[in-house]
Amino acid sequence: MALKDSIAWYHFAAPKNFYPLAGKMIPWFWGLTIVLLLVGLYLSFFVAPTDYKQGESYRIIFIHVPAAWMSMLIYLVMATYAIIGLAWKVRLADMMASALAPTGAMFTFLALWTGAFWGKPTWGTYWVWDARLTSELILLFLYIGFISLQSAIDDPRRAAKASSLLAIVGVINLPIIYFSVQWWNTLHQGASVSPTMAPKMATIMLTAMLIMTVAFWMYTIAIVLMRVRRIILERERQTTWVMELLGDETVGEKDGRK
Amino acid sequence: MKTRHKRMAFILVGLAGLGVAAWLVLNALNSNLALYISPTDVLAGDAPKNQTFRLGGLVVEESLEREDDGLTVHFKVTDSANTIPVTFTGILPDLFEEGQGVVAQGKMQGGVFIASEVLAKHDENYMPTQVADMLEEGEKLNQQEQAGGSATVVPQTP
Amino acid sequence: MSEFFAMGGHGFYIWVSYGVTALFMITEVIAVIRGKRTVEKRLARLARTLSRSE
Amino acid sequence: MSDGVLTSGVQGGLFAAWRAMLVRDLTLAMRRRADVLTSLFVFIIVVSLFPLGVSPEMSVLRGIAPGVIWVAALLATMLSLGRMFADDHQDGSLEQMLLLPHPLSMLVLGKVLAHWLVSGLPLVLLSPLLGMQLGMEGEAIGLLMVTLLLGTPVLSLIGATGAALTLGVRGGGVLVSLLVLPLYIPVLIIGTGAVDAGISGMDYEGHLSLLGAFLVIALLTTPLATAAALRISVE
Amino acid sequence: MLEIRDLECVRGDHRLFTGLNFSLQGGELLYLRGSNGSGKTSLLRTVCGLLEPTEGEVLWKGGNVRSQRDEFNAELTYLGHLNGVKGELTAFENLQLGGALSGLAVSEDDIYHALERIGLGGREDLPTQVLSQGQKRRVALARLLLSQASLWVLDEPFTALDVGAVDQLAKLIEAHLQKGGMVMFTTHQAVDIRAGAVREVNLDALDS
Numbered sequence: 001m002a003l004k005d006s007i008a009w010y011h012f013a014a015p016k017n018f019y020p021l022a023g024k025m026i027p028w029f030w031g032l033t034i035v036l037l038l039v040g041l042y043l044s045f046f047v048a049p050t051d052y053k054q055g056e057s058y059r060i061i062f063i064h065v066p067a068a069w070m071s072m073l074i075y076l077v078m079a080t081y082a083i084i085g086l087a088w089k090v091r092l093a094d095m096m097a098s099a100l101a102p103t104g105a106m107f108t109f110l111a112l113w114t115g116a117f118w119g120k121p122t123w124g125t126y127w128v129w130d131a132r133l134t135s136e137l138i139l140l141f142l143y144i145g146f147i148s149l150q151s152a153i154d155d156p157r158r159a160a161k162a163s164s165l166l167a168i169v170g171v172i173n174l175p176i177i178y179f180s181v182q183w184w185n186t187l188h189q190g191a192s193v194s195p196t197m198a199p200k201m202a203t204i205m206l207t208a209m210l211i212m213t214v215a216f217w218m219y220t221i222a223i224v225l226m227r228v229r230r231i232i233l234e235r236e237r238q239t240t241w242v243m244e245l246l247g248d249e250t251v252g253e254k255d256g257r258k
Numbered sequence: 259m260k261t262r263h264k265r266m267a268f269i270l271v272g273l274a275g276l277g278v279a280a281w282l283v284l285n286a287l288n289s290n291l292a293l294y295i296s297p298t299d300v301l302a303g304d305a306p307k308n309q310t311f312r313l314g315g316l317v318v319e320e321s322l323e324r325e326d327d328g329l330t331v332h333f334k335v336t337d338s339a340n341t342i343p344v345t346f347t348g349i350l351p352d353l354f355e356e357g358q359g360v361v362a363q364g365k366m367q368g369g370v371f372i373a374s375e376v377l378a379k380h381d382e383n384y385m386p387t388q389v390a391d392m393l394e395e396g397e398k399l400n401q402q403e404q405a406g407g408s409a410t411v412v413p414q415t416p
Numbered sequence: 417m418s419e420f421f422a423m424g425g426h427g428f429y430i431w432v433s434y435g436v437t438a439l440f441m442i443t444e445v446i447a448v449i450r451g452k453r454t455v456e457k458r459l460a461r462l463a464r465t466l467s468r469s470e
Numbered sequence: 471m472s473d474g475v476l477t478s479g480v481q482g483g484l485f486a487a488w489r490a491m492l493v494r495d496l497t498l499a500m501r502r503r504a505d506v507l508t509s510l511f512v513f514i515i516v517v518s519l520f521p522l523g524v525s526p527e528m529s530v531l532r533g534i535a536p537g538v539i540w541v542a543a544l545l546a547t548m549l550s551l552g553r554m555f556a557d558d559h560q561d562g563s564l565e566q567m568l569l570l571p572h573p574l575s576m577l578v579l580g581k582v583l584a585h586w587l588v589s590g591l592p593l594v595l596l597s598p599l600l601g602m603q604l605g606m607e608g609e610a611i612g613l614l615m616v617t618l619l620l621g622t623p624v625l626s627l628i629g630a631t632g633a634a635l636t637l638g639v640r641g642g643g644v645l646v647s648l649l650v651l652p653l654y655i656p657v658l659i660i661g662t663g664a665v666d667a668g669i670s671g672m673d674y675e676g677h678l679s680l681l682g683a684f685l686v687i688a689l690l691t692t693p694l695a696t697a698a699a700l701r702i703s704v705e
Numbered sequence: 706m707l708e709i710r711d712l713e714c715v716r717g718d719h720r721l722f723t724g725l726n727f728s729l730q731g732g733e734l735l736y737l738r739g740s741n742g743s744g745k746t747s748l749l750r751t752v753c754g755l756l757e758p759t760e761g762e763v764l765w766k767g768g769n770v771r772s773q774r775d776e777f778n779a780e781l782t783y784l785g786h787l788n789g790v791k792g793e794l795t796a797f798e799n800l801q802l803g804g805a806l807s808g809l810a811v812s813e814d815d816i817y818h819a820l821e822r823i824g825l826g827g828r829e830d831l832p833t834q835v836l837s838q839g840q841k842r843r844v845a846l847a848r849l850l851l852s853q854a855s856l857w858v859l860d861e862p863f864t865a866l867d868v869g870a871v872d873q874l875a876k877l878i879e880a881h882l883q884k885g886g887m888v889m890f891t892t893h894q895a896v897d898i899r900a901g902a903v904r905e906v907n908l909d910a911l912d913s
Contacts, residue, residue, distance in 0.1 A: 050424070052390030053380060054353060057426035060433045061384070067437070106440050114433040121426045123377045124351025130293045134655065141652035148648055152639045155717055161702045162635050166649060169631065169695050172687075173652075185292045185314065187361055192382040201384040219441065223448055230452040237459050238718045246460040247467060264573070275690040282683035286676040306670025309533075352425075483808070490805035494791075501793040501832075562787025569753060570806055571779035577806075704755050 013092050015232045016241045022225040029222035036215035043208035051205075060118040061205075065192075066213040068111035070220060071139060072174055074104035078146075079171045082164035094160035095235065097167065098150055099228035103220050105143035112136060123187055131180035132188040135173060142170040156235055294361045296337040305366065313342065313371050314361045314379065322356055335360060335371070346373040353378035487572045488580045495584030498557075505553055506588050513546035513593055517600045528605035535604035536614060536665035540658055542600075543593045543618060544625060548654075550589040551629040551646055554581065555700065559637050565704055574700065575693035582623075582630045582693070590622035606669075613668040617661040620681040627688040628653045634699035657684055706730055706766060707752070707856060707887060713760035714747045721747055722911050723760065727904065731855070731885040734878070734900040738891070739908030745891045746786070748908070749860050752889065753783045765856075779808070782854040784862055788845040792834030796825055796844045799833060804851055811851050819850040824870060838865045846870075849877060857881060859890035871896060 012018050044062040051058040078100040085093035115133070116126040127133065146163050153159035181190045193199045199206050236242045294314030295305050305311050313335055321334035330347040333356075344362055354360065359379030364372045385393075423430045499506050520538050521531055558564040567577060597618055601611040632650035636642040664677030706729060713723040721744030729735050739745050750756045752763050754770045754777065763770045770777045790799050797816055804811040820829050823843045828836065833844055842865045849857065857878070863871050875898050878888050882900045 045420075049386035049388070051384050052387045053355075053358075053383075055426065056424040057352075057429060058384060059423070059430055063433060063437050103444065106444060110437050110440060113436055117429045117433045121429045122351065122353045122380055124354075125375075125377055128293070128377065129659075134659070138652040138655055141648070145645075145649040145652065148645055149635060149639070152636070152641060152645055154640075155705075157715070158702055158705050161705075162699065165695060165698055165702065166635060169691075170652075176656075183287055185294060187293055187377060187379055189380055190382045192384060200382045202386055202389060204386075205384050223444060226448045226452065230448070230455050233452075233455050233459060237462065242459065243463045243466065246456060247463040268573075272690055275686050279683045279686040279690070282679040282686065286680035286683065304672055306666075306672060309670045311670070487806050487808055490802050494794075494802045494806075497798070498791065498793055560787075561791065562785055562789035563791060565755060565783070565785055565787065566789040566803070567806075568755060569778050569781060569783050571775045571808060572806075573775065701755075705757065 013090055015092055015095065015236050016239070018092055019229055019232050019245075022229050026222055026225050026229075029218050029225065033215055033218040033222055036211055036218060040208060040212035040215050043204070043211060048205050048208045049202070054122055057118065057121045060114050062209055062212045064111060064114040064118055065209055066216040067107045067114060068136070069213055070216050071104060071108035071111050071136070072177060073217075074100050074107060074220060075139060075143070075167075075170070075174060078104060079167045082167040085160060086164050086168075091235070092232075094164065095228050095231045096224070097164060098160065099224045099231055100220075101143055101146050101150075102227070103223055105140060105147065107216070107220075108136065108140040108143055112140065119187075128187045130186035130188055131184045132177065132186050135177040135180055138173055139170075139177060142166075142173060146170075297335055297340040297342040298337055300342060300366065300371075301340050308365065310363060310365050310374070312361055312363050313344070313373075314359070315342075317354070317356050317358055317360050319356045335362065342371050343369070344371045344373050344376075346376050348376070350376055351378040353380055484572050484576055487570065488576060491577050491580035492584050495581055496587065499584070499588040506550075506592075509546045509550040509589055510592055510596070512549055513542050513596065514600065516542040516545060518603065520604065532605040532669075535601060535606045536610070536662045536669070538604065539597055539600055539614060540618075540621075540662045540665075543597070543622060544654055544658055546593060547589060547622065547625040547629060548647055548650065550585070551633045551650070552643055554585050554630055554633045555637055555703075556633075556642075559703065564637075564700065568701060568704060574697035578630060578693045578696045578700070579689075582626050582696075585630070586623050586626040590626050593622055594618045610665060610669045613674065614665050616678065617664045617681060620678065620685055621657050621661045624657050624681070624684045624688045625654060627692040628657075630696045631692050631699060634696045634703060637700070637703035657681070660684070707889075708764040708767075709752070709761070710764060711761035712748070712751065712758050712763070714744055714751055714756070715759045716744075716747060722908055725761070725906075725911060727906055729856075729887050729889065729904065730902075731887060732882050732900075733887055733902045733904060734882055734898065735887075735889040735904045735906060736891075737889060737906050737908070743908040745908060746860055749783075749858050749889065749891065750785070753781060753858055754778075755783075780855045781858065782849060782852040782856070783858045783860075784845055784849070785860050788841050790833050790841055790844045793832055795830045796820055796833055796836070796847070797829040799844055800847055800851060803848060809851060809853060815851060816847075819847045820844075822850060823847045823873070839867060839870065842866055843870060846874060846877075849881075855886050857886065857888045857890075859888065861892055862890060863892050863894045863896060 012021055040062065044059060048059070048062075050056055078097045081093040081097040081100070084090050085097060112133075115136075119128070120126050146167055149166055150159045150163040153162055180186060181188055191197075192201050193206065193209075201209070233242055233246075294312035297313065297315055299305060300313060305313075315335040315337045318334040318336050318341060321332075323332045325331070329349075330345065331350065332343065332345050334341050334343050336342075344364075346362065346364075354376065355378075359381065361377045361379050362371065362373035363375040363377075366372075421427050421431070517538055520534070524530060524534070555564060558567065568574060570577065594615055597614055598611045601614055606614065629646075629650055632646045635649060636646045639645060660677050660680050664674040664681065667674040667677060708728040709725055712725040714721045721742075725748070727735070737745050737748065747756060751758050752770075754763070754774060757771075765773065765777045765780075790796075794802070797820065800811070800816045800819065801813070804816070817829060820826060823846055825840060825843055825847070828840065833841055836844070846862070859878075862874060866874065871894070875896055878890075878898055879900060882888060888900075
């Protein structure tokens with residue numbers, strides 16, 4: 001059983017085999033994303049009640065917290081792929097890391113943006129330099145650094161190695177973001193949901209937030225799979241399987257025109 | 259030195275360094291590295307003198323007074339041990355309320371904190387209005403029972 | 417209806433947040449689809465020229 | 471097989487190599503004084519521009535002095551990062567360095583120490599002068615020096631990793647700032663925080679031990695990361 | 706001693722060579738041939754451990770060179786396209802510091818003697834940036850005289866050298882081989898080196 005599993009991993013770690021698999025998976029993840037987003041948004045706006053303290057403005061939590069969680073989760077996954085890519089020379093892992101970065105950067109930006117637009121009506125300010133906000137901003141810089149370094153190096157192999165190294169160095173920032181609200185007193189609230197304590201949210205609010213989180217997660221998987229397919233084509237363009245794949249497609253196109 | 263010995267030496271140095279780093283970090287976490295300062299620390303002299311700093315705590319219930327100009331407000335900030343009066347001229351954030359968390363930036367002047375900016379700090383609890391109302395009712399009942407002399411009721415921590 | 421959009425006076429902040437999030441996600445999807453199509457076209461042209469030269 | 475004749479092996483130890491690395495880089499810096507002085511002048515000029523640009527009033531300047539001096543030190547360090555490995559990369563010395571029979575991370579540490587002695591330590595030594603220029607007082611100046619003494623080596627260590635990652639890369643100069651800046655921010659915040667706390671009569675021990683922790687962590691991790699980045703850069 | 710197993714090298718999109726196998730024993734000379742861009746330099750750098758092979762491995766005394774870098778490097782001297790000579794330092798300083806870095810016990814006399822032999826007598830104390838291209842190359846070659854390594858990896862060692870220096874280097878290589886050393890090199894020039902065993906690897910002859 002274990003052997004069989006490892007063979008499957010080995011099989012799909014080859015870009016050639018992963019490319020069609022990803023293609024088959026993408027529609028499913030899009031389907032999940034859309035269903036969950038619809039349910040999550042319905043719960044967020046029509047079912048979840050008004051908060052006793054913040055009134056309606058708390059509804060930003062349904063995108064703010066999922067975006068912030070995804071920003072950290074994506075970095076963690078990206079760094080894991082970076083380690084796999086560096087240590088075991090798995091090309092697909094390098095490609096996954098670079099496919100994850102733009103989406104991670106986007107969610108980091110969204111977490112900051114929605115946070116600012118939530119902070120203004122509740123705290124009375126868009127921005128404050130407390131530990132949580134500053135460390136999340138640093139995360140955005142790390143993502144941008146990763147993307148820039150990768151695009152600045154011409155040789156894809158070297159680019160993957162250098163940016164993977166950078167991603168690994170930047171992991172140190174993750175615990176700082178996560179624990180900042182415990183370690184220092186910040187303007188940012190403490191965690192409403194944590195693995196060690198009972199959630200400090202009404203069940204329906206929590207449900208809406210978790211569904212939105214899963215929706216963002218599915219979105220991430222779908223978009224990253226799409227992006228990694230492009231990256232696979234680009235980096236494997238000299239191989240025969242890509243040539244055949246695209247050669248067939250162009251033939252099909254010509255036939256269609258006739 | 260053999261490679262193995264060298265590797266051992268590196269690992270030992272690494273572990274020792276990690277220990278030192280951990281000790282330093284723990285040491286730092288115990289002391290002041292905060293966005294704001296509590297009233298107790300301010301009264302103990304742990305706040306900057308003649309300089310702006312951030313004061314944080316809860317707004318004391320029924321301490322809010324508005325002047326006639328409608329802009330200047332007086333209220334008291336507490337950390338449940340000590341209390342400092344605050345004066346602020348300007349628009350308060352929507353979430354500002356008695357009994358709520360607040361972070362004010364300003365200076366001490368003769369025992370009064372003159373704030374130039376007031377930010378509201380909210381906690382991590384979210385619940386529907388009705389539930390909150392019910393909880394409040396329950397708390398009132400509790401307090402009445404307490405006043406009635408019931409010894410079994412555990413006082414709620416704020 | 418307008419009460420719903422007002423969101424108790426905080427409509428602006430809520431709708432800007434949700435709007436920007438939607439904008440970014442949709443833009444990302446479009447960008448990725450377009451990017452893949454460009455790459456496919458470029459590589460297909462490459463494949464065609466190679467097969468012709470053979 | 472005449473193994474014995476040729477493989478007399480390495481006689482001098484790691485320490486000798488380390489010292490040679492230090493001597494080499496210091497000698498090179500002395501022969502290239504203009505480069506070294508440039509970043510020092512940037513430090514001085516940036517700080518000196520503030521009284522002209524912001525306000526000549528001492529009370530205003532005193533308030534921003536720690537931040538200004540720290541930011542200037544950060545900029546000056548960033549400016550000097552480019553030459554840490556670039557010349558060695560260009561003339562092939564870096565390849566030879568990678569082929570030395572010693573752990574590369576240790577050699578990197580020697581190089582970083584040389585860099586700090588040339589471009590970090592002078593900043594620390596100059597800071598009292600600039601502090602006085604901005605109206606800082608005795609005790610605060612002492613504290614500023616201590617924070618810079620703990621902080622500038624961290625800047626050099628992190629900077630080395632950034633410089634190694636961007637070796638031989640298009641637009642490396644701008645890129646190195648982008649990579650290094652996020653990791654510099656905590657050092658800057660804690661460094662200025664300590665001086666500010668000291669000036670206002672508060673406890674600054676926490677800040678200093680955090681700076682110390684940064685230094686220890688950077689000493690442990692960045693040489694390894696830099697060594698790995700250097701190996702990648704010559705590929 | 707040195708063994709190359711199933712080595713593959715890819716640069717960018719291009720596979721330079723694959724399935725390369727050979728070994729080298731003490732006293733043997735390996736003459737690496739191939740047209741421009743056939744991967745000679747890449748192969749030499751892979752052997753040194755500067756490049757990571759995409760497939761296969763380089764073994765030194767039976768162990769992968771990447772897992773015993775310090776031991777392997779102690780027995781390796783590499784001369785690449787770049788001289789690795791610091792222009793701001795004099796020829797003497799370059800060799801002295803180079804020796805200290807690689808942990809060799811070389812005396813000042815050794816260094817002066819080496820510079821004398823390589824034809825740089827009287828120029829020991831000039832910053833190398835004022836020297837000519839060929840003279841700079843000689844400074845790099847002087848490292849071979851001081852080296853106690855058993856494996857020499859030389860990438861186009863004869864470029865920029867005049868006839869006399871080419872002869873001298875050829876003799877140097879011969880002497881090293883006679884002592885039981887190993888040499889791997891590539892060149893475009895026709896050079897006459899008398900050695901016990903000469904192996905030839907032609908990268909053009911491999912199918913990639």
